[in-house]
Amino acid sequence: MKVIYSDVLVIGGGLAGLRVAIGARRRGFDPLVLSLVPPKRSHSVAAQGGMQASLGNVIKGEGDNEDVHFEDTVRGSDWGADQAVVRMFVNTAPKAVRELAAWGVPWSRVRRGDREVIINGQKVTLTEKDDAHGLIAQRDFGGTKKWRTCYASDGTGHAMLFAMGDQAIAEGIPVLERTEALSLIHDGRRCHGAVVRDLITGELAACVARATVIATGGAGRLYRVTTNAVINEGIGHALALETGVAALGNMEAVQFHPTGIFPAGILVTEGCRGDGGLLRDAEGHRFMPDYEPEKKELASRDVVSRRMEEHIRKGHGVQSRFGEHLWLDITLLGRAHIERNLREVKDICRYFLGIDPADKWIPVRPAQHYTMGGVRTDHTGQNPSLAGLFAAGESACWDMHGFNRLGGNSVAETVVAGMIVGEFVADYCEGAELEVSTKLVQEFVDRERAYLASLCNGGKEDASALRIRMQDIMTSKVGIFRDGGDLASAVDELAELYRRSRGIGVGSHAPGANPELVTAYRTQKMLRLALTVACGAKTRTESRGAHFRMDFPQRNDQEWLKRTLATWPDPSADFPTLSYEPLDIMKMELPPGWRGYGARNQIDHPDTAVREQQVKDVRERLAAEGRFAIQEALMPYEHLLPEAIRGRNERLGEKLP
Amino acid sequence: MTGQPSPRRLRVHILRYNPAEPDKQARIQTYEVDEADGMTLFILLTELREKQDPSLQFDFVCRAGVCGSCGMVVNGRPGLACRTLTAELPADITLAPLPTFELIGDLSVNTGKWMREMSERLETWVHQRQQEVDLRRHEEKMDPDLADEVYELDRCIECGCCVAACGTAHMRTGFVGAVGLNKVARFSLDPRDERSDADMYELVGNDDGVFGCMSLLACNDLCPKELPLQTQIAYLRRRMAKQGAG
Numbered sequence: 001m002k003v004i005y006s007d008v009l010v011i012g013g014g015l016a017g018l019r020v021a022i023g024a025r026r027r028g029f030d031p032l033v034l035s036l037v038p039p040k041r042s043h044s045v046a047a048q049g050g051m052q053a054s055l056g057n058v059i060k061g062e063g064d065n066e067d068v069h070f071e072d073t074v075r076g077s078d079w080g081a082d083q084a085v086v087r088m089f090v091n092t093a094p095k096a097v098r099e100l101a102a103w104g105v106p107w108s109r110v111r112r113g114d115r116e117v118i119i120n121g122q123k124v125t126l127t128e129k130d131d132a133h134g135l136i137a138q139r140d141f142g143g144t145k146k147w148r149t150c151y152a153s154d155g156t157g158h159a160m161l162f163a164m165g166d167q168a169i170a171e172g173i174p175v176l177e178r179t180e181a182l183s184l185i186h187d188g189r190r191c192h193g194a195v196v197r198d199l200i201t202g203e204l205a206a207c208v209a210r211a212t213v214i215a216t217g218g219a220g221r222l223y224r225v226t227t228n229a230v231i232n233e234g235i236g237h238a239l240a241l242e243t244g245v246a247a248l249g250n251m252e253a254v255q256f257h258p259t260g261i262f263p264a265g266i267l268v269t270e271g272c273r274g275d276g277g278l279l280r281d282a283e284g285h286r287f288m289p290d291y292e293p294e295k296k297e298l299a300s301r302d303v304v305s306r307r308m309e310e311h312i313r314k315g316h317g318v319q320s321r322f323g324e325h326l327w328l329d330i331t332l333l334g335r336a337h338i339e340r341n342l343r344e345v346k347d348i349c350r351y352f353l354g355i356d357p358a359d360k361w362i363p364v365r366p367a368q369h370y371t372m373g374g375v376r377t378d379h380t381g382q383n384p385s386l387a388g389l390f391a392a393g394e395s396a397c398w399d400m401h402g403f404n405r406l407g408g409n410s411v412a413e414t415v416v417a418g419m420i421v422g423e424f425v426a427d428y429c430e431g432a433e434l435e436v437s438t439k440l441v442q443e444f445v446d447r448e449r450a451y452l453a454s455l456c457n458g459g460k461e462d463a464s465a466l467r468i469r470m471q472d473i474m475t476s477k478v479g480i481f482r483d484g485g486d487l488a489s490a491v492d493e494l495a496e497l498y499r500r501s502r503g504i505g506v507g508s509h510a511p512g513a514n515p516e517l518v519t520a521y522r523t524q525k526m527l528r529l530a531l532t533v534a535c536g537a538k539t540r541t542e543s544r545g546a547h548f549r550m551d552f553p554q555r556n557d558q559e560w561l562k563r564t565l566a567t568w569p570d571p572s573a574d575f576p577t578l579s580y581e582p583l584d585i586m587k588m589e590l591p592p593g594w595r596g597y598g599a600r601n602q603i604d605h606p607d608t609a610v611r612e613q614q615v616k617d618v619r620e621r622l623a624a625e626g627r628f629a630i631q632e633a634l635m636p637y638e639h640l641l642p643e644a645i646r647g648r649n650e651r652l653g654e655k656l657p
Numbered sequence: 658m659t660g661q662p663s664p665r666r667l668r669v670h671i672l673r674y675n676p677a678e679p680d681k682q683a684r685i686q687t688y689e690v691d692e693a694d695g696m697t698l699f700i701l702l703t704e705l706r707e708k709q710d711p712s713l714q715f716d717f718v719c720r721a722g723v724c725g726s727c728g729m730v731v732n733g734r735p736g737l738a739c740r741t742l743t744a745e746l747p748a749d750i751t752l753a754p755l756p757t758f759e760l761i762g763d764l765s766v767n768t769g770k771w772m773r774e775m776s777e778r779l780e781t782w783v784h785q786r787q788q789e790v791d792l793r794r795h796e797e798k799m800d801p802d803l804a805d806e807v808y809e810l811d812r813c814i815e816c817g818c819c820v821a822a823c824g825t826a827h828m829r830t831g832f833v834g835a836v837g838l839n840k841v842a843r844f845s846l847d848p849r850d851e852r853s854d855a856d857m858y859e860l861v862g863n864d865d866g867v868f869g870c871m872s873l874l875a876c877n878d879l880c881p882k883e884l885p886l887q888t889q890i891a892y893l894r895r896r897m898a899k900q901g902a903g
Contacts, residue, residue: 038769040815041724095792102790104783104849106808109801134798152808158723159811166782169773177769200761229719264695266721344723351722351740464707508712512677512762516711647793656793
């Protein structure tokens with residue numbers, strides 16, 4: 001048995017995983033990163049539009065700060081987020097941008113003086129301040145009160161991931177490229193690493209570590225139409241679920257991005273609308289102001305996606321041989337702007353649609369985009385049931401996004417979580433020696449070896465066919481509009497596919513990577529996860545954020561202001577076990593209310609009015625003492641942050657002493 | 658009622674070889690597929706693997722032309738398979754793995770290992786004497802035009818097409834390729850990197866570096882991101898020659 005030892009095993013080489021590894025290294029520990037692909041090819045690279053951080057350097061960001069970013073994020077989450085975690089995040093995001101600036105990210109910068117922009121379809125002249133010249137610029141994104149999204153043209157994820165990847169190389173962090181984790185090694189109380197498979201040679205090994213971090217990104221490939229990369233199959237989520245001990249949180253919270261190009265589902269950035277692009281229907285009519293007079297195209301993603309589908313259902317979609325779509329119009333931004341700030345969009349339109357978006361409208365329709373749910377952790381990133389198991393980024397639910405993530409908060413979360421969780425992982429390692437029996441490790445390796453052998457043992461089920469059917473069910477029945485009947489039939493059908501997956505057989509016995517075997521062993525994991533999403537959605541009889549039930553259209557704080565937890569304790573069971581974790585309104589800095597966009601018809605929790613009054617009293621009592629004192633009185637959080645990254649953030653209007 | 662015109666029947670010839678089975682000869686295997694509207698080589702190869710041959714090896718990740726995983730030789734030219742539309746190709750399509758990289762199997766090559774070695778050798782990160790930055794304070798200012806220029810060179814996706822197409826890389830296994838030279842140009846341009854021309858000369862002032870380039874410039878013609886490689890290599894060579902002459 002080959003055993004590879006490290007202090008911190010990081011599963012996933014995207015932005016979150018790499019930043020955790022760098023954090024652990026800087027505290028003197030030996031990290032080892034596992035990555036399905038070379039780290040710079042991770043899905044983080046595909047983030048286009050930018051990263052939210054309340055620097056407030058541009059004139060339309062004036063007055064921005066952590067408080068505004070906090071409120072936007074909580075409203076965006078439809079009050080599903082853990083508000084203390086959101087506070088930790090918004091205070092660290094400016095530091096994360098500045099760290100990346102020092103590491104070489106070519107952030108787009110503010111230019112002093114006048115510039116012409118498009119706001120609400122109109123040309124407007126903005127005058128940028130002299131003292132902002134050369135600082136990092138921000139653009140507008142959906143669901144935000146201020147221009148807050150820092151960017152490097154529209155290749156932000158690429159620029160961030162390359163700087164991070166090179167920084168990891170500079171720190172000498174080893175990466176096992178093309179290596180996949182098959183299962184977590186654990187004793188029911190503590191996680192000791194993972195059984196891994198080399199995707200070049202097919203060999204199995206055990207990676208044993210003091211701490212194990214899941215940073216594997218999202219699970220978009222559960223759906224047929226998704227903006228996600230083909231590697232985003234949710235395997236990291238499934239690894240945690242298959243321990244039977246660790247829980248996944250809010251897996252039914254799935255985001256659909258308004259502008260996937262039609263029909264391929266490839267993303268074009270929210271920056272298109274942030275920079276002034278409009279959505280139009282078959283008649284060329286700009287329809288979003290009819291539905292969302294306040295925020296129009298720039299309401300949160302869940303709201304815009306629903307309005308688009310609603311408009312198509314009313315018969316205003318553009319007919320095409322692949323089905324119906326709508327238009328994204330960025331022609332009004334002008335060629336110069338597109339070629340400087342939206343060049344990836346231009347490339348995508350040119351190569352995949354054969355059009356020039358400076359001249360022609362882009363065919364779009366909402367596509368699966370983001371997995372809000374993930375491995376449940378506390379604010380340190382550690383799973384509460386399995387010591388030594390951490391998660392960070394999209395694969396985690398610590399829980400920053402609740403039921404809807406704001407655009408620009410995803411790459412921001414990856415690096416912020418990496419900074420925070422990296423410190424806590426190091427803290428954990430300081431008090432946790434490697435304590436694992438080789439017998440246990442051998443048992444886990446043997447179990448995986450036996451499973452792979454069983455797949456090559458004449459089973460008749462075709463993994464690809466099961467997977468395609470699963471993706472179709474998820475897209476058609478567990479999508480943007482959900483109802484009890486569809487969800488019940490989705491759960492039944494997925495359960496049937498899951499049962500059939502026990503009979504998956506692989507025809508090819510070729511040595512080496514064997515892609516057929518890879519598809520086979522991932523498919524059952526994906527089916528478990530799909531069932532977890534569908535069961536969570538079926539049980540949650542309310543609408544919140546991206547989870548919209550046509551049969552229960554109200555947000556119901558009275559009964560459903562709680563987080564779904566799913567475990568799979570019995571491997572022979574056909575369904576996950578669901579339980580619920582309430583959110584305490586009496587501890588919230590921002591009690592539940594209307595989001596400022598979308599429907600205005602929630603069922604209030606009795607605590608809401610009580611807490612609102614308390615918050616109002618505190619604000620009045622401390623009005624003279626400023627925002628920091630008020631915040632501290634409402635919901636203290638700074639003690640939750642690692643000491644190394646505490647502290648206020650400097651802004652043009654807010655100097656540090 | 659007019660029916661749809663019948664789709665083209667594509668004949669896809671793929672170079673097959675699995676290094677884990679050294680006894681089996683490398684061979685060209687031909688598959689036939691009906692072309693679909695908007696079909697890319699990503700869609701085509703995925704369909705082949707799902708429906709005809711699950712053993713076929715290839716690499717796709719983003720399938721949107723931004724991650725650089727799917728470089729392969731398409732009818733003799735290195736390019737990104739994911740954004741190559743079959744409509745732009747003849748009905749006979751020949752696919753081969755990128756040369757100069759270690760073969761993993763069929764169309765899959767180990768560009769990741771090559772790129773990591775190149776990054777370690779050229780130290781493709783910002784070198785600053787002062788290590789600790791106070792993250793609570795304003796970032797260093799940078800001229801907006803200069804930031805755009807750095808971004809332009811930062812757009813490289815390390816797909817390896819420039820290396821596969823490079824005459825020198827075929828002859829000298831240690832050659833850093835246009836990808837490496839572009840990185841040196843990128844970090845030289847970046848004011849945050851404090852390395853001097855003399856430092857860069859240590860890295861690329863030789864035949865495995867900028868003086869190995871024979872100016873055939875297929876890199877410039879084939880770069881999927883249309884990076885200005887010709888200009889950057891010429892500019893770097895002039896500066897390095899000057900540096901070498903002392």
